[in-house]
Amino acid sequence: MTSAALCDTYDCALFDLDGVVYLGPEPVEGAPDGIGALRDRGVRVGFVTNNAARPPRVVSDQLTRIGIPSEATDIVTSAQAAAAMLRDSLDPGAKVLVVGTQALADEVSAVGLTPVPDRSAQPVAVVQGYDPDMTWPRVTDAVHAIQAGAEWYASNLDPTRPTDLGLEPGVGSQIAAIGCCFPERIPEVAGKPYPPLLRETIRRLGGEHPIFVGDRLDTDIEGARRVDMASMLVFTGAHGMYDLVDADPIQRPDHIGYDLRALLHPSRVVSRSGNQVSCAGATVSVDGGVLTLNAPLITRDEQLDALWAVLALVWQIRDAGGAGPDVAAVLQEFTLLH
Template identity: 40%
Template sequence: MSRQSRTRPSGSERSLHRAYDTALLDLDGVVYAGGLAIAHAVESLGAARAVGMHLAYVTNNALRTPDAVAEHLTELGIPTVADEVITSAQAVARLISERLPAGAKVLVIGGEGLRVALRERGLVPADSADEADLAAVVQGYGGPELPWSRFAEASYAIARGLPWFASNTDLTIPSARGIAPGNGAAVEVVRIATGAEPEVAGKPLPPMHRETILRTGAQRPLVVGDRLDTDIEGAFNGEVDSLLVLTGVTDGAQLLRAEPRHRPTYVDRDLRGMLTGQPEVVAAGEGFRCGAWTAVAGDGALELREDGDGAGEGDPLDGLRALCAAAWSRAGDGTCELDADKALARLGL
């Protein structure tokens, strides 16, 4: 995929699990939410693996170790080994190891995933800002039980001039009960207290993409995610194709307002979209057509028409794809501000 502005979702005659050699899958909001498998995820991933597609799980969540993530996925019915899991903890640990000598001591604000990743790179995790010879601070998601006092420890050390690294800056994270604050929210707490800026490794930034390619060796990767500002932007930055699934934090309205770096190659409901081709979106008069739906960017709103008697028998995802083309083409390199509420309501999205 080039960095040129995408003006419509792409089509694919081949099923995506045959067109790409490796799926780089986000976890939260794509494979599971709140620890429970998302509908159709287990069966879809099994079918993709059965025809030879390599599956790699790429997560900005730095809380758990790859071993723990692999064990969890296996329990859900997705056989996985630790080498198939790539975390932002690994990406940030590599980044720190390239800045500091082996054996350097790093204050950890986060969970076990960060500690294991630091040790893998020859660094020494530390717990207190008062420890001697601290060389840096690293912050990653520590779960809902992370004490407020940990943010104070980070602030004390950073105020002394120590370099500050963050695994990622996702403001939110999906859970079984809804959307919860993510590591980015915790990073904001420390940023407010110190006025400092961390060096960030996770999606959508290059260190995470580099870590993923180094560990998977993917030649034709497809990024599969639910977030525009991490998964899809990360694919854009890495110049690879992407599939957005609507099982996580992104809804139809956000997708239509996406700026160029947040526009996915493909859009589908869930991971079943990996197992099929993708319909073409074509120009049709003043608008764009996909399946039974035609979308037009009107004077103040996005308009949607359906073939036949308009009984709503067309696939709503085709309608959304057509709306994306109308919205993104109107927006160009910007953001579409046309009202889409009525059109999305027709699709039930």
Template identity: 40%
Template structure:
């Protein structure tokens, strides 16, 4: 755990924000997200909205953000499609043909980088790029497979195996769909989205961030992506990750800061210090007693969670759920 004696909106020049589960869920705004982001902007922090979703264009993402109360322009949006297009433009000559197994977001990103999107293997593309599209057809996947088998470079916009469903049941994501071409050809794709470094690199280039803070709700994409990019991170609990999952995370999935929601950008984050074999944060102390962590004290439950996290993360090996559940129940989180 890190500490900050200033609000994070003042300590970091750019917040690299995940979208679904952080700013909105589906098309519904996360409570207080718009207000918190407006205050962060007023404090001088720049905001960038970073998404693994390759199906939407930056214009579409900006429009959705605006409808949930967060004014945004296309220039504020960084997508995995843009990261994929940059990687391809750095490896291929200008004007090269790229077979697109995906939607308009990918096509626009390729055009912007001087590449030529195509749809059939008969055009002998130099590369195949695949991104999520809910209307993806078998025929287009088959064309991509044919081109990869013929030697085309294979790039995937992101490797998320699932995406949230409107009914709460996960749906297959691009990572699952990538396995079709991978299985058919034996060729593994280069993945550019979170948690891989290309999307983080794209975000830094587009924002010019000198001290970025990654803000997200997923350990395996947002927090691991920050870890891979060497950036600090803030985990919020408005999306898929709950406190138990955070406490039992391995090293690459451990955030720098914890907060209930985006209001965590607006406040200082107190120090967790070692205290007589335990870990103390404001009014709470967490210490190991045999194979369990015991939490004592009172005050803000998130200060208790910080102390508990420091104890749970004392070793590289993830703590077992049984070691932290009792202490976590005491916080009411």
């Protein structure tokens, strides 16, 4: 590891919410203290969510309630990004069928467009966002509107969402239901990994050199890469070490940490020598397709060091066109990670 804290390299820290800062109504362990410590160091903090169901004020109230004092202006949602995308694509006052919550409809209104409740109003666009109370008639109404010529937009495509009870279906399942009628089409998407949400976040919150912290490779990490933003994956939400091993280059984070407090500690740095990679006290090598790890694995940080070395070597081999070694036996030794 380097000696400086990772956060000192960046002028702004942006966080996904579900699985990073909270799980349902409860904070992720260490999140309130970690964000408080970042603010004490003068790091600007912002929160980014693909969830279009709730307005920023409700999100900021929840953050404040769990020990992370926040204002609505600290939060950027995919509903805001979707509304901005609609504003840039449609004529002022255009009618939009909102297949989501009132929060999404309010954002559509805020950019000068006209939300409508059903296809009888002849909307020129349909926009979908996560709604836990979505009904089948609303889904089929959106299908009919699109068949009649309305453009199709979505806040995000997340298939699942992490909660304190486990994973639950996300808006991607609702979008897939409509997509069954349009097998060769996908909507225009605002949320991660597509660029509009993070670009809107940068526009609203500022920052010349931000880092994005997330728990999903396919949304958070890929989304950051698509806008040339540094990223860190944490292990408090959806994805873990098995996902990392198989990650395509566009979904590989610049850093890993167990939780967001890793920003307050030095970055993990690897050194390479032929078919051997080291990180802190861990060394991993490969010979004849067999991976060998030499490392202390008592603490979680030691396991993260070893994992980072393993990932660096496996990715190096695969990027050079190799099949990569079997890492299953080694990963089983990381008992404090998932």
